[in-house]
Amino acid sequence: MADLPKTPLLDELESGPFPSFVSEIKRAAEKNDMSKDLLGQLEQSYREKIGHWKHGGIVGVMGYGGGVIGRYSDLPEKWPNISHFHTMRINHPSGWFYTSKSLREICNIWEKHGSGLTNMHGSTGDIILLGTTTDHLEPVFEELGKIDFDIGGSGSDLRTPSCCCGQARCEWACYDTMALTYDLTMHYQDELHRPAFPYKFKFKMSGCPNDCVASIARSDMSIIGTWRDSIQIDQDAVREYADKGMDIRSDVIGNCPAKCMDFDGKELHIENSYCVRCMHCINVMPKALRPGKDKGATVLLGSKAPIVEGAMLSSVLIPFWKLKPPYDDLKEIVDNIWDVWCEDGKARERVGEFIQRVGMGNFLDAIGLEPVAEMVAHPRENPYVFYEDYFEEGDEDEEEEG
Amino acid sequence: MADLPKTPLLDELESGPFPSFVSEIKRAAEKNDMSKDLLGQLEQSYREKIGHWKHGGIVGVMGYGGGVIGRYSDLPEKWPNISHFHTMRINHPSGWFYTSKSLREICNIWEKHGSGLTNMHGSTGDIILLGTTTDHLEPVFEELGKIDFDIGGSGSDLRTPSCCCGQARCEWACYDTMALTYDLTMHYQDELHRPAFPYKFKFKMSGCPNDCVASIARSDMSIIGTWRDSIQIDQDAVREYADKGMDIRSDVIGNCPAKCMDFDGKELHIENSYCVRCMHCINVMPKALRPGKDKGATVLLGSKAPIVEGAMLSSVLIPFWKLKPPYDDLKEIVDNIWDVWCEDGKARERVGEFIQRVGMGNFLDAIGLEPVAEMVAHPRENPYVFYEDYFEEGDEDEEEEG
Amino acid sequence: MADVQERRTDYGPPHYEQFLPPIIKENYGKWKYHEILKPGVMVHVSETGDKLFTIRAASPRLVCIDKIRDYCDLADKYCDGYLRFTSRHNVEFLLTKHENIEPLVADLKKLGHPIGGMGNSITSIVHTQGWVHCHSAATDASGIVKAVMDDLSEYFENMKLPGKLRIALACCLNMCGAVHCSDIAILGIHRRPPRTDHTRVKAMCEIPSVSASCPTAAIRPATVDGRASVEVIEERCMFCANCFTVCPAMPMADPLNDGVSIWIGGKVSNARSEPMFSKLAIPFIPNNPPRWPEVTQAVRALVELWASNANKYERMGEWINRIGWPKFFRMSGIEFQKEHIDDFKHAGLTYKRSTHLTF
Amino acid sequence: MADVQERRTDYGPPHYEQFLPPIIKENYGKWKYHEILKPGVMVHVSETGDKLFTIRAASPRLVCIDKIRDYCDLADKYCDGYLRFTSRHNVEFLLTKHENIEPLVADLKKLGHPIGGMGNSITSIVHTQGWVHCHSAATDASGIVKAVMDDLSEYFENMKLPGKLRIALACCLNMCGAVHCSDIAILGIHRRPPRTDHTRVKAMCEIPSVSASCPTAAIRPATVDGRASVEVIEERCMFCANCFTVCPAMPMADPLNDGVSIWIGGKVSNARSEPMFSKLAIPFIPNNPPRWPEVTQAVRALVELWASNANKYERMGEWINRIGWPKFFRMSGIEFQKEHIDDFKHAGLTYKRSTHLTF
Ligand code: SRM
Ligand code: SRM
Ligand code: SRM
Ligand code: SRM
Ligand code: SF4
Ligand code: SF4
Ligand code: SF4
Ligand code: SF4
Numbered sequence A, B: 001m002a003d004l005p006k007t008p009l010l011d012e013l014e015s016g017p018f019p020s021f022v023s024e025i026k027r028a029a030e031k032n033d034m035s036k037d038l039l040g041q042l043e044q045s046y047r048e049k050i051g052h053w054k055h056g057g058i059v060g061v062m063g064y065g066g067g068v069i070g071r072y073s074d075l076p077e078k079w080p081n082i083s084h085f086h087t088m089r090i091n092h093p094s095g096w097f098y099t100s101k102s103l104r105e106i107c108n109i110w111e112k113h114g115s116g117l118t119n120m121h122g123s124t125g126d127i128i129l130l131g132t133t134t135d136h137l138e139p140v141f142e143e144l145g146k147i148d149f150d151i152g153g154s155g156s157d158l159r160t161p162s163c164c165c166g167q168a169r170c171e172w173a174c175y176d177t178m179a180l181t182y183d184l185t186m187h188y189q190d191e192l193h194r195p196a197f198p199y200k201f202k203f204k205m206s207g208c209p210n211d212c213v214a215s216i217a218r219s220d221m222s223i224i225g226t227w228r229d230s231i232q233i234d235q236d237a238v239r240e241y242a243d244k245g246m247d248i249r250s251d252v253i254g255n256c257p258a259k260c261m262d263f264d265g266k267e268l269h270i271e272n273s274y275c276v277r278c279m280h281c282i283n284v285m286p287k288a289l290r291p292g293k294d295k296g297a298t299v300l301l302g303s304k305a306p307i308v309e310g311a312m313l314s315s316v317l318i319p320f321w322k323l324k325p326p327y328d329d330l331k332e333i334v335d336n337i338w339d340v341w342c343e344d345g346k347a348r349e350r351v352g353e354f355i356q357r358v359g360m361g362n363f364l365d366a367i368g369l370e371p372v373a374e375m376v377a378h379p380r381e382n383p384y385v386f387y388e389d390y391f392e393e394g395d396e397d398e399e400e401e402g
Numbered sequence C, D: 001m002a003d004v005q006e007r008r009t010d011y012g013p014p015h016y017e018q019f020l021p022p023i024i025k026e027n028y029g030k031w032k033y034h035e036i037l038k039p040g041v042m043v044h045v046s047e048t049g050d051k052l053f054t055i056r057a058a059s060p061r062l063v064c065i066d067k068i069r070d071y072c073d074l075a076d077k078y079c080d081g082y083l084r085f086t087s088r089h090n091v092e093f094l095l096t097k098h099e100n101i102e103p104l105v106a107d108l109k110k111l112g113h114p115i116g117g118m119g120n121s122i123t124s125i126v127h128t129q130g131w132v133h134c135h136s137a138a139t140d141a142s143g144i145v146k147a148v149m150d151d152l153s154e155y156f157e158n159m160k161l162p163g164k165l166r167i168a169l170a171c172c173l174n175m176c177g178a179v180h181c182s183d184i185a186i187l188g189i190h191r192r193p194p195r196t197d198h199t200r201v202k203a204m205c206e207i208p209s210v211s212a213s214c215p216t217a218a219i220r221p222a223t224v225d226g227r228a229s230v231e232v233i234e235e236r237c238m239f240c241a242n243c244f245t246v247c248p249a250m251p252m253a254d255p256l257n258d259g260v261s262i263w264i265g266g267k268v269s270n271a272r273s274e275p276m277f278s279k280l281a282i283p284f285i286p287n288n289p290p291r292w293p294e295v296t297q298a299v300r301a302l303v304e305l306w307a308s309n310a311n312k313y314e315r316m317g318e319w320i321n322r323i324g325w326p327k328f329f330r331m332s333g334i335e336f337q338k339e340h341i342d343d344f345k346h347a348g349l350t351y352k353r354s355t356h357l358t359f
């Protein structure tokens, strides 16, 4: 292999305490020409302050409609080894747990067929295999199949669902995020692999309101654990925190958004019917407080990045469900939502935008769900109500019509 | 005069502890046929559950374009004395202060020329003389002129400005609301009497953030007193409140939205640079706390009822002005606003709707005011910024263009 | 034209100074503090030591001239002829002599005017014209106001509530008054689309402006029975009456379908929390004159619920913000319905975009 | 077709269970509490008494396969081969033996991977592709991230901050990641309207969809030099690049005008306050590779300002909400400009509609 290109600008990013992506690319470039040209083109981008990638074309794996992002250099003569430089999105295992064995197998495949560069992981959650050519796509897929790794989503399909580590490594998980993630992923394989929606759709599961996968901000359906009964209190442990110098009044109670706590120096009292399950008190006293025992999840809908109607956070659809396998209640509602959205959604309209356009009330009618007060931050402020029925003269029995 | 009509339904509204408008109408009806027919028609409305007024025509006083609301019964044969039943809006004196002498003079005029019924006052603030016929409008105006009362607004003009009693009877007034109200009313007589705006425009002045004329909710320009320096504290009086049983921590400090107060049992401390001038602490300890000494007002723009774009509260335009006579700074900005709004506002577009349509930034450019952070609750959340300038290639000196 | 020029116009209202009692002129801007001595009676104390007593009496607002003359008589008797009205249409008597307070209170009670509305009380209802004078009304104003205040008069006359509670009423969506920012708002509403009088549209209205007036584009030009007129797509109507405002031939009022809705949790003052809009609590109560018992009941239930649950100083909306709307609906027993969910322009911003929920 | 049917597809990811270390399988759902032992090292204690130690190491996310193999070696050496990645792309080693902690920490440091990102710290920056792989990028991702984290690494390695601080970066308005809800967000932006390549529009793009793609209606069909193409009304462009997404012949990238903007005060968790969007702090900083010194400086200044003024547990946005944005602008010295004022769809709701102001 030829020498690495000169990269005076990128080299400056090899110093400093944080691990350097430049060092990673160089290390790959030592044995891979794609990575070497990537290094060269990137240096050029740094010099010119502009990217050098062309708009992607559609490439993929047979039988799949997504999961590969086609990418082409706009300087193919100069950097021939990255004239094609496609990304493969590989569906990660729930919770991003691995064995060294499985990771090594992936590495071996990518050593053979790709640039040797990856993202561990993409921000949707996939294993990102960065940079290969069209002719390698099928072989990679074939070899991945042998170690049971399948392709993730792209385009207007379901994207790889992801979740926090949940009950595997967290005491606060109010439902089994990993099991649900795996179950939904398996159940919706077709939707994941064959784009048939108006636009992308993402699931993210967090075990509690701390929301460690940012599901409320970046998934069309956000499933966030919570509880219905009372926070479990170990009063001895509370006193221990106090004894060790925690200012329970100001640090704990003073930050309770529901203002529903009290501490008399001995006992911590929580008026649970006012508690909004924010997690703060539990977060700061993990040895003393725990979520209740009647656990489940809140299902929310609609978050997304700003393009084009403005960013959205997900909003409450189901205030509380127990969420037990086989999750039929959840799947039924998901199917209903997809049916309605596929029927009436516009192209490139995310489900959150769709709901805003048709109105939450109408959307609920369409998916067959009753409105509940938990769905809104507050009732309407404007008087423009579409009352649906009115009386006609002659309705002597005062039956409603419309 | 004939007997009063039978009003079994309305009669039920004469019992009970609160003063009865029915008794008022009856008392007027004893000597006035208009009021008698009004009583009859109103009873009919109560029976039929529907009003009996027609859409108003344009009637008025010579040389004035507003101030009279034309009103006609839709049952003129049945209630001939209210076939015409127009309302005259009379501009009240600032702060609604009167002498018995002046009120009696008004009553005498209305006894001669109208129904004998009034609203003291209308919700914009006018003296409402309820019900007369077209031929009486001029005589009323002539007689009112003799006692120096002039007509208020209606239609697309300036409406009668109104204010809280301010420095006349309130210790918290941070500027002279009554003087400003009078001054603006006199200065803008033409705008008040001759509709030339895209829609109505209202001024309301409150002496402090308690906003006792609801100006932030119902005036196109809301002028609300405030102060810039520190709240004046009388620590002895604070202790007196505490001694008398006030729980200063929970009642005062616990309700401070800025969380900027502290009480060690002896001294009350306020971190004034965080205080948002909400008035709460002053409201509950009027003997101990007072607004600061560097007083003035915040000027806000744009509140209105919901028709058609949804209700609005006024928003900050000038965070703080001293507001001293002759108020030239204020008048200059008012003139600029009206110029821009009259030029580019649509018909029936209130100034608040206009600002939202053209954008606050552009509006500020047009009226020649610099943007300041106090104008917004928070900066934008979406990335859709209209950056105005960009560099062109060849701008070797990197001058901005656009 | 000569006439017009000679005519005296634009002289404005009389200067307020001539209506101020001497004690106010002397202490203008010098007031130091005030104290509510008892319901409806307060004293303002000046830096000079002067004291001004104010007595506030309820007024029906719709008053006949003889009632105004009664007020004048009392003002003459006790206040050197000085009196004022408040921004909520109560009448206030301004006294300098402490010993005049009780006799004046007694005389006012004799006249049938309760004393109160100060401090943590319910003061008079800001309201509008209704069937007494407005062509737009979906309900009466004065009648409901009288019925509700009769029912709540104890709260006018005492100061036992957690904070101030402001009620307002408007007889149609134009919302004359501050209905949109009241602790409790009673709002007249239509629920039937306009019934077009096709024989009159052409003559009375400009068809293009009528179509343009409809915010939901429910109205389009149409020929009906050979006449140029408009047609209304009824499912699109949200009863704003904007069409009626520009076209009298499209009346909205309808005895079978008009009524009131109830809105809560608004406020105007900046005290503690920022001003807030009122939100829909009860979508519809039919008109039931003369005393609208369902309305008075609903209002009382809301007042009692708030009064017995709110913290000290907590206005209705502040209380609900603390406990959350779902809990409010559970506590009040009001059924949450589709109508409560906003579907206007900024609707998406009212959806619950967090997991802060109570159970 | 026969081929396709036989082909194995849609088998999904491997089941997670096979990747869970035995201690997790045994204590799944039984964890009782956790404790952060020191920066980057925590223990989870089970109801059974079992203890699981986690060591979190920084990762550049863009890693080559040999680096992954290094991780595997360490996992084999200390963790029976078990490891995981976090939702913010750090790598976590799962240990059962307390005595393995220090050697593993030492090995990781040797490898150049700082330990930390737990508790009240700054963890790794969620970021995107940038010039490394995306055609849309207005800036690079990995380069700024490296420069900023180099500068802030002390905060990764200790826990001295008032609360967690989450930084995210996206290289264009598509905002892959959670830039819109971060304490500090670095967002690549274009500031020059698309420059249409009229020779290619017709061939590469559907002209009607291009016009329709523009949210501000800045694009209309036009014939340019005899070719069917589109024209852009530049004053109407707000640089969303939606046109470029549907039409490659309308590139937005421009070395002279691309750069980053900085947004602050967002959060995702429901802890204490509800989730919030990030808001614009600094409208524009030009691209200055390789180390974007103006950006690292600006970010550090924001971190320090927050760290030295916020209350305990107060996230960036919570702190600013308490003190108010005007005070934040005064304290930070950032100049408030027209760009800060929202002018998109719900702009009116961001105006300050109260008198709650500081001076
Ligand atoms: C690879 C990845 C960024 C990364 O470096 O991690 C990515 C990369 C791209 N995203 Fe993304 N998005 C990625 C996660 C996200 C996320 C975060 C998430 O999923 O949690 C978001 C915000 C959440 C959301 O879905 O709204 C996101 C919002 C977008 C959008 C805006 C969508 C919207 O409705 O607002 C676009 C634009 C589009 O779809 O046309 C977009 C488009 C793109 C495209 C396909 C560019 C394009 O217009 O064709 C990028 C391909 C880059 C490349 O060359 O590989 N990407 N994108 C992430 C996917 C990796 C993975 O599969 O794990
Ligand atoms: C007389 C009047 C002003 C006028 O020029 O007419 C007035 C006078 C006073 N107001 Fe007011 N307010 C008056 C209407 C208002 C309004 C407007 C309205 O209701 O439409 C408001 C805003 C209401 C709202 O937020 O919806 C108002 C919000 C306040 C507040 C803030 C209360 C709160 O906690 O939100 C105070 C402070 C207090 O009472 O502690 C206040 C305090 C006061 C004080 C104590 C001021 C003073 O030192 O003199 C006066 C007597 C208080 C009382 O009645 O309890 N005044 N006050 C108005 C009497 C109306 C009536 O007849 O009942
Ligand atoms: C008389 C009065 C109600 C009352 O009983 O006190 C009133 C009565 C009418 N208002 Fe009003 N408004 C009255 C104060 C208000 C207020 C309150 C205020 O000024 O503080 C508002 C809300 C604040 C605002 O300006 O937005 C108000 C918002 C409206 C609107 C909605 C305007 C909007 O932009 O949303 C209309 C509809 C219109 O202008 O076409 C309206 C229209 C009307 C009309 C002229 C009906 C019409 O469509 O022609 C009413 C005539 C009734 C009649 O028969 O006399 N009235 N109107 C008030 C004026 C008395 C006075 O001069 O003192
Ligand atoms: C490992 C990880 C989940 C995963 O499955 O990958 C995780 C793990 C834990 N989180 Fe988290 N959080 C993780 C991402 C998040 C995210 C998502 C994000 O940043 O994109 C959030 C939302 C951030 C936001 O609001 O913007 C998040 C908000 C929290 C919070 C709430 C903090 C707050 O005050 O707002 C807690 C509670 C706490 O730390 O007191 C928490 C607490 C925890 C605990 C203590 C839970 C437990 O008992 O095990 C874990 C270790 C805490 C720590 O790192 O300080 N975790 N946590 C993620 C580690 C990311 C990393 O490498 O740094
Ligand atoms: S979201 Fe909750 S359950 Fe999941 S890892 Fe975070 S703190 Fe634990
Ligand atoms: S979880 Fe949050 S709302 Fe509930 S008691 Fe704890 S701090 Fe308060
Ligand atoms: S607004 Fe302020 S100054 Fe005016 S009367 Fe009310 S409390 Fe007094
Ligand atoms: S005026 Fe309001 S914000 Fe200021 S110190 Fe008093 S209670 Fe706090």
Ligand code: SF4
Pocket (backbone or CB within 6 Å): C128, C129, C130, C134, C135, C136, C137, C138, C170, C171, C172, C173, C174, C175, C176
């Ligand atoms: S609220 Fe409506 S009906 Fe009532 S007075 Fe105003 S415009 Fe007329």
Ligand code: SF4
Pocket (backbone or CB within 6 Å): C193, C194, C213, C214, C215, C216, C217, C218, C219, C232, C236, C237, C238, C239, C240, C241, C242, C243, C244
């Ligand atoms: S009432 Fe309003 S929504 Fe209904 S038709 Fe008329 S203008 Fe349109």
Ligand code: SF4
Pocket (backbone or CB within 6 Å): D128, D129, D130, D134, D135, D136, D137, D138, D170, D171, D172, D173, D174, D175, D176
């Ligand atoms: S943020 Fe924009 S430029 Fe960066 S990866 Fe996503 S789509 Fe590409």
Ligand code: SF4
Pocket (backbone or CB within 6 Å): D193, D194, D213, D214, D215, D216, D217, D218, D219, D232, D236, D237, D238, D239, D240, D241, D242, D243, D244
């Ligand atoms: S960048 Fe956005 S606003 Fe500008 S022309 Fe393209 S689509 Fe329109």
